[in-house]
Amino acid sequence: xxxxxxxxxxxxxxxxxxxxxxxxxxxxxxxxxxxxxxxxxxxxxxxxxxxxxxxxxxxxxxxxxxxxxxxxxxxxxxxxxxxxxxxxxxxxxxxxxxxxxxxxxxxxxxxxxxxxxxxxxxxxxxxxxxxxxxxxxxxxxxxxxxxxxxxxxxxxxxxxxxxxxxxxxxxxxxxxxxxxxxxxxxxxxxxxxxxxxxxxxxxxxxxxxxxxxxxxxxxxxxxxxxxxxxxxxxxxxxxxxxxxxxxxxxxxxxxxxxxxxxxxxxxxxxxxxxxxxxxxxxxxxxxxxxxxxxxxxxxxxx
Amino acid sequence: xxxxxxxxxxxxxxxxxxxxxxxxxxxxxxxxxxxxxxxxxxxxxxxxxxxxxxxxxxxxxxxxxxxxxxxxxxxxxxxxxxxxxxxxxxxxxxxxxxxxxxxxxxxxxxxxxxxxxxxxxxxxxxxxxxxxxxxxxxxxxxxxxxxxxxxxxxxxxxxxxxxxxxxxxxxxxxxxxxxxxxxxxxxxxxxxxxxxxxxxxxxxxxxxxxxxxxxxxxxxxxxxxxxxxxxxxxxxxxxxxxxxxxxxxxxxxxxxxxxxxxxxxxxxxxxxxxxxxxxxxxxxxxxxxxxxxxxxxxxxxxxxxxxxxxxxxxxxxxxxxxxxxxxxxxxxxxxxxxxxxxxxxxxxxxxxxxxxxxxxxxxxxxxxxxxxxxxxxxxxxxxxxxxxxxxxxxxxxxxxxxxxxxxx
Numbered sequence: 001x002x003x004x005x006x007x008x009x010x011x012x013x014x015x016x017x018x019x020x021x022x023x024x025x026x027x028x029x030x031x032x033x034x035x036x037x038x039x040x041x042x043x044x045x046x047x048x049x050x051x052x053x054x055x056x057x058x059x060x061x062x063x064x065x066x067x068x069x070x071x072x073x074x075x076x077x078x079x080x081x082x083x084x085x086x087x088x089x090x091x092x093x094x095x096x097x098x099x100x101x102x103x104x105x106x107x108x109x110x111x112x113x114x115x116x117x118x119x120x121x122x123x124x125x126x127x128x129x130x131x132x133x134x135x136x137x138x139x140x141x142x143x144x145x146x147x148x149x150x151x152x153x154x155x156x157x158x159x160x161x162x163x164x165x166x167x168x169x170x171x172x173x174x175x176x177x178x179x180x181x182x183x184x185x186x187x188x189x190x191x192x193x194x195x196x197x198x199x200x201x202x203x204x205x206x207x208x209x210x211x212x213x214x215x216x217x218x219x220x221x222x223x224x225x226x227x228x229x230x231x232x233x234x235x236x237x238x239x240x241x242x243x244x245x246x247x248x249x250x251x252x253x254x255x256x257x258x259x260x261x262x263x264x265x266x267x268x269x270x271x272x273x274x275x276x277x278x279x280x281x282x283x284x285x286x287x288x289x290x291x292x293x294x295x296x297x298x299x300x301x302x
Numbered sequence: 303x304x305x306x307x308x309x310x311x312x313x314x315x316x317x318x319x320x321x322x323x324x325x326x327x328x329x330x331x332x333x334x335x336x337x338x339x340x341x342x343x344x345x346x347x348x349x350x351x352x353x354x355x356x357x358x359x360x361x362x363x364x365x366x367x368x369x370x371x372x373x374x375x376x377x378x379x380x381x382x383x384x385x386x387x388x389x390x391x392x393x394x395x396x397x398x399x400x401x402x403x404x405x406x407x408x409x410x411x412x413x414x415x416x417x418x419x420x421x422x423x424x425x426x427x428x429x430x431x432x433x434x435x436x437x438x439x440x441x442x443x444x445x446x447x448x449x450x451x452x453x454x455x456x457x458x459x460x461x462x463x464x465x466x467x468x469x470x471x472x473x474x475x476x477x478x479x480x481x482x483x484x485x486x487x488x489x490x491x492x493x494x495x496x497x498x499x500x501x502x503x504x505x506x507x508x509x510x511x512x513x514x515x516x517x518x519x520x521x522x523x524x525x526x527x528x529x530x531x532x533x534x535x536x537x538x539x540x541x542x543x544x545x546x547x548x549x550x551x552x553x554x555x556x557x558x559x560x561x562x563x564x565x566x567x568x569x570x571x572x573x574x575x576x577x578x579x580x581x582x583x584x585x586x587x588x589x590x591x592x593x594x595x596x597x598x599x600x601x602x603x604x605x606x607x608x609x610x611x612x613x614x615x616x617x618x619x620x621x622x623x624x625x626x627x628x629x630x631x632x633x634x635x636x637x638x639x640x641x642x643x644x645x646x647x648x649x650x651x652x653x654x655x656x657x658x659x660x661x662x663x664x665x666x667x668x669x670x671x672x673x674x675x676x677x678x679x680x681x682x683x684x685x686x687x688x689x690x691x692x693x694x695x696x697x698x699x700x701x702x703x704x705x706x707x708x709x710x
Contacts, residue, residue: 050514052693069517073305077514083507088316099308100515144511 587649
């Protein structure tokens with residue numbers, strides 16, 4: 001396990017600035033979600049981590065040493081656009097990528113067989129990859145990327161195009177790898193899957209990191225909270241209206257009272273005041289979701 | 303295991319087991335056998351039909367003419383007269399002949415009127431072959447005396463020690479021509495195989511995975527080495543099959559495959575250093591073209607665009623091939639000597655010069671050095687284009703963009 005540190009990394013293509021100034025740290029064994037809208041610079045950042053692109057400036061280190069070819073062979077990569085040799089058989093394809101990652105024969109074929117069984121690809125092992133469905137090709141791709149028990153596995157949009165069953169299978173595989181000590185970096189637009197898997201996140205927009213940290217840290221820095229109260233009676237509304245800094249949320253699709261309050265508001269005292277004012281059947285302090293944090297970071301960058 | 307070796311092994315295995323490669327090797331081997339066998343099996347029949355003539359005229363004249371014409375023609379029939387001008391049906395009816403020659407004597411003058419399917423190939427041969435008969439009519443000498451007196455003993459001896467006689471020189475030219483054809487085919491087949499391989503990895507996005515694990519320049523080198531190896535194996539198969547076919551024909555028919563003078567390669571045997579030079583030029587030429595084709599392929603995004611980028615690269619291959627033909631005829635002309643130093647052309651031109659003449663050692667050394675340096679420079683430039691081109695998606699880059707890539 002190691003620590004990945006990106007520090008002041010930038011990359012342009014001609015006059016187009018893809019990554020302006022990216023810095024973040026991924027701790028050993030973490031699953032790090034790299035979020036951002038299309039064109040934010042996620043893929044370019046991942047390619048620089050893997051040495052596919054060379055940064056114009058800044059440094060990328062793994063365990064305090066620059067990421068060179070020897071280090072990169074211990075990494076795994078699953079790009080957004082899947083790449084497989086169409087005519088090569090599934091078994092041979094996985095073993096080939098194993099050898100490229102330094103697994104000498106016959107270990108390559110042994111590990112390929114293990115992954116084929118693990119991913120339920122047994123009946124396709126002897127078939128050319130081009131004959132497989134997209135979901136099964138994706139499974140082959142993850143096997144190619146993870147066959148060598150990588151120290152760091154970089155996954156660009158790993159869930160795109162997968163049906164819920166295959167997405168769940170992939171989640172299970174990634175959890176297993178993480179438990180075995182692999183550090184994960186993944187980008188995805190499927191927020192719930194990222195939130196489910198990752199401990200820490202970085203939101204990129206306009207080529208820079210807008211927010212970074214664990215979900216707890218990101219929530220802690222969020223300036224407001226939402227309180228939801230039922231029933232929507234006038235007496236309870238009056239208490240909320242009188243609370244300093246509380247503002248009603250305009251669009252609520254259920255008969256309840258929803259107010260935004262400062263993050264440091266004393267919600268216990270608020271609950272006591274509400275109970276004193278009338279019947280309270282439900283009181284909830286809602287933490288911001290990853291989606292909220294993401295959207296707010298993107299809006300701020302716009 | 304070294305990643306470059308892994309790529310080399312995979313590329314080698316993929317290429318040598320690919321159907322197009324196996325098919326090309328098989329077709330090539332069959333072609334070699336066919337080329338060796340064709341003259342023996344069909345040459346006599348084809349030749350006799352193309353040269354079969356019907357002689358028409360006074361039997362006292364045509365009987366002598368038939369003997370004189372026998373060295374160039376097969377006499378299909380002899381007639382005393384024609385009822386009408388002959389047509390195609392007449393030729394078919396007279397042993398599928400190619401021509402009818404009406405030979406007439408008026409005093410001491412001999413005249414020949416030839417009716418032929420292909421009028422281009424008879425006039426000169428008739429005039430040459432029947433000249434003794436004309437002289438006999440004019441002088442009263444016998445044809446046999448005239449032939450004896452007109453026989454001149456001619457011997458051609460080579461200067462400079464390369465070839466002892468004309469036969470060896472002609473054999474060397476034939477081999478030189480064969481070598482150039484093999485180089486031409488090897489470059490086109492294998493350089494385009496590299497192109498297809500690079501294009502497949504680029505368009506299927508495998509390249510992105512590969513360059514994360516293997517340095518692009520090493521990746522390119524592994525692919526070229528693998529393709530070169532399969533190319534050399536293919537050539538070796540063709541040469542071995544050609545040799546075996548030639549040997550079998552000599553064994554069966556008791557003479558050379560062509561049915562002519564027995565093929566004796568001993569007089570043109572090249573010294574080891576020149577054989578090494580030939581191998582060197584073959585490999586250098588192969589390397590020069592391979593890296594350029596690979597770099598070009600890395601710039602395309604659809605395999606359909608392969609033809610567009612391959613087109614310009616075919617021009618120097620064809621130019622080199624044509625110049626090599628000129629080199630066979632005039633291997634020591636200043637222009638040919640200059641072209642034998644020029645990168646991309648030299649592998650073809652120097653190849654033929656070494657085969658047919660004594661090229662000064664310094665010229666061979668200079669050309670090898672220049673072309674090796676050019677191959678390294680091409681590989682370096684191609685590596686830069688390949689490294690960037692592999693990750694260029696969307697619209698193909700303009701020429702200006704390619705130049706910018708090379709300058710970075």
